[in-house]
Amino acid sequence: MTDIEPIAVEVAYALPKKQKLLSVLVKPGTTALQAAQQSGITQFFPELDLTTASMGIFGQTLGVKGLAPPESYAMQAGERVEIYRPLISDPKEVRKRVAARQKAAAEKAGVDK
Known part of the structure; x- marks a missing residue:
């Protein structure tokens, strides 16, 4: 029987004023979710629920655009x-509000001339 060499991966999470990047050795075939769980990241961020959190690999969100979800993506x-982190507000809605304010300001400036 041969020994399986572990692989080195990293797990990252950031809040506006606190960030953590952890290196962890895992067995080949370990999923992204398992790697996050094995890293112990929740010791630093107890409010973090790994089973519901969105995850990605180098900016590619897992579970969309053909990538496997965190519970099945092999690292x-x-x-x-x-x-x-969850979005505080929908970026599309923010853009709509900004555009509406700009339009209203432009209309008001046109009236004031």
């Missing part, structure tokens, strides 16, 4: 699991 040596 490769040197990859970094990024755990994403």
Whole structure:
């Protein structure tokens, strides 16, 4: 029987004023979710629920655009699991509000001339 060499991966999570990047050795075939769990990241961020958090690998969100979800994506040596915070507001809605304010300001400026 041969020994299986572990692979090195990283797990990252960041809040506005606190960030953590952890290196962890895992068995080949370990999923992104398992790597995050094995890293112990929740010791630093107890409010973090890894089972519901969005995750990605180097900016590619897992579970979309053909990538497997975190619970089935098999990590490769040197990859970094990024755990994403939930969005505070929908970027599309923010852009709509800004455009509406700009339009209203332009209309008001046109009236004031």
